Amino acid sequence: MPSTTSYQPGDVVLVDFPFTVSGPGKSRPALVILDIGDADVLLARVTTQPNKTVFDVSISGWQHAGLLAPSFVRLHKLATLAKSRVHRHLGTLDANDRQQVATVLSRIAASW
Numbered sequence: 001m002p003s004t005t006s007y008q009p010g011d012v013v014l015v016d017f018p019f020t021v022s023g024p025g026k027s028r029p030a031l032v033i034l035d036i037g038d039a040d041v042l043l044a045r046v047t048t049q050p051n052k053t054v055f056d057v058s059i060s061g062w063q064h065a066g067l068l069a070p071s072f073v074r075l076h077k078l079a080t081l082a083k084s085r086v087h088r089h090l091g092t093l094d095a096n097d098r099q100q101v102a103t104v105l106s107r108i109a110a111s112w
Helices: 095-110
Strands: 010-016 028-035 039-049 056-059 073-083 086-092
Touching: 010 039, 010 073, 028 073, 056 095, 073 095
Parallel strands: none
Antiparallel strands: 010 028, 010 086, 028 039, 039 073, 056 073
């Protein structure tokens, strides 16, 4: 997608997410946290693996978000990626899930 594409917080996208060690990465869903209109976007990983930390949020409206299975957003696993790595828009978090994400992001920010 061109860098002029813009995303809204709460959008769920399919993105070529890099591995933390090495290698080409893997297409996986991610949650848009912030898009300021430049060529990059701040994303959080989305996974089907159950919660492991207090920074993981269960996505109750996973179908509405365009996901194929019950999923979790890992808000402690953020990455700034080029929008060119985004393959497509999958869906959007519903209001309840957005509120859960906002609560955890507020707790993260409060720790500063």
